[in-house]
Amino acid sequence: MPELILGPAGTPGTELTVETDAGALVRRSVLPGGIRVLTEAMPGQRSVAIGAWVAVGSRDETDGHHGSTHFLEHLLFKGTPSRDAMAIASAFDGVGGEANAATGKEHTCYFARVLDVDLPMAGEVILDMVTSATLDVEEFAAEREVILEELAMNEDDPGDVAQERFATQVFGAHALGRPIGGTPETIRAVPRDAVNEHYQRTYVPGELVVTAAGSVDHDALCAQVLEAVRAGGWELDADASPAPRREASALAALEGFPTEGSTQIVHRVTEQANVLLGGLGLPAGDDRRFVLAVLNAVLGGSMSSRLFQEIREKRGLAYAVFSFSGGFADAGMFGLYAGCAPGKVEQVVDLLEDQWRVLAAEPIEPDELERGIGQVCGQLVLGLEDTGSRMSRLGRIEISTGELLTVTETLDRVRAVTAGQVRDLAAELRAQPRHLTVVGPFADHEVHGAAQFEKGIVHV
CATH class of the missing domain: 3.30.830.10 (Metalloenzyme, LuxS/M16 peptidase-like)
Known part of the structure; x- marks a missing residue:
């Protein structure tokens, strides 16, 4: 049985290669800074899906930061020093690709699906967003209103209401019981500085996992990831290990x-x-x-x-x-x-x-x-x-x-x-x-x- 666990979560320089099914090949590398890159090369594909995962979700928010994780999912699409929101959207629209993001209770993922020739562009844009979001003050105020509208839309859906209330009943006061998107009260209350603090604390090399599947060259993607995160200003300690996985407590x-x-x-x-x-x-x-x-x-x-x-x-x-x-x-x-x-x-x-x-x-x-x-x-x-x-x-x-x-x-x-x-x-x-x-x-x-x-x- 192949396992991706090498030590607690791998150490820099760790490599793993596993042949899976129908000729697909999974490779995993731990890069400087503790960044993890996993690919699955799938023969016969002309497209590739790529995701930049941060192993941080709504359950990781501290007091005064509730709703910050979902807030960041929105804000990262609003721009970086090198491209604004329109440039981010146009980059994917111009090649017929798709880009989106999702926030969970234990992770956040920014992902895209493009033709294989456009993978370098997709990886560059997504990693620019992850490493270099500006969190502009005006954009922050505007996006607060967008998120409040999203929450209002969810409240108008009785199925969504039932699921959210049910999770709160099951998990109670535990952090897993909090709504992933926050509440209107927490979104109205959280200041930009708190969201920025959450961003600076959690979007770090040891928490970053980059995955890709389809027509992908593992070594080329690893090189691109390193180049992109360094361009984003992240300092990569050659000896740093990935953040440990959550312990499955009783x-x-x-x-x-x-x-x-x-x-x-x-x-x-x-x-x-x-x-x-x-x-x-x-x-x-x-x-x-x-x-x-x-x-x-x-x-x-x-x-x-x-x-x-x-x-x-x-x-x-x-x-x-x-x-x-x-x-x-x-x-x-x-x-x-x-x-x-x-x-x-x-x-x-x-x-x-x-x-x-x-x-x-x-x-x-x-x-x-x-x-x-x-x-x-x-x-x-x-x-x-x-x-x-x-x-x-x-x-x-x-x-x-x-x-x-x-x-x-x-x-x-x-x-x-x-x-x-x-x-x-x-x-x-x-x-x-x-x-x-x-x-x-x-x-x-x-x-x-x-x-x-x-x-x-x-x-x-």
Whole structure:
């Protein structure tokens, strides 16, 4: 089993080469300053996806800096000393490329997809943004308003509201429970100096990971990365190592997680109620993540899943119904979702609960297990058919666990999952405090389907 971990996170000069699938070749280098570069050369591709990752997310914000990580995602596109916002946008538009960014709870990524001949341009522009953002005062004020509009747009989407409230219920006062984009209050309150402090503290060589997949020359990209970050004024200590990865602490050691279940009813004038039920899940690096993938497929991952069949097909109670999971370094969440008529919430919650309970009590039948495994395997392979997904996979692996499995090795892990493992994990997840989030047109006194969570009811 190839691993990307060499020492805590590698040392300068570290090199690793792994042949993966269909002739693809993954290479990893640790450059001066502790910068990590990972590439996956994919034969037959004419395009390349590149990402500059900073292993810092919303959970890393300190008091007075909440919302800064997402703020920076916006501001880095507003200009550097060598190019303004229009020049950044035009560089990619002029070659038919795509560029964007994403902020998470544990990382931020600036990425692009271009033709292979345009990779030098894409890398130069993205690394210029990462190393040399000006954070102009006027641009800062204007972008504050843009972010507030983005948050307002999210608040108008009942599905987004449900997901944000659910995460806050599951993780409580822990930093993972904070909204990734900040809140209107934190965005209005955070000053430019605080965002700049966050930028200077976290956008440093040891936190930078550059990944690329497609038609890419690893050595050429490493040379370009060094040239670009030095041009951006970063000093690169030849002996510096990458920042260590987050430690996967035991859940019992994490502070702020609720110890009891709860219900939150959020009033919105909607035609449907958005219902989320669940709790803590598995950390990203947990060996049972393959079991969780199969569990998710069986319970709510497809049209043949138990939730879809029981709630939509047999009873017509919902159009959208599914289960989901998300993992972080030291924790995760697992949940079930359904969108239904407000008057059907009680019945839907009972069905969500019942299907989860049955899965946790009885091993699934062999044909259902085989179907779930087949779904996970097929989606995995199909999801890695493009350069963007391969680039993202490298970045997430390097930042979270450091363990690189080939597609074949991953499929073998999935195919080894047993019915007993699925049952046992379903029972373990169900034993965690369970939380119910309902967003819909309810008055303060109306709580549908929340009897088993009465102790923790909150109305918003």
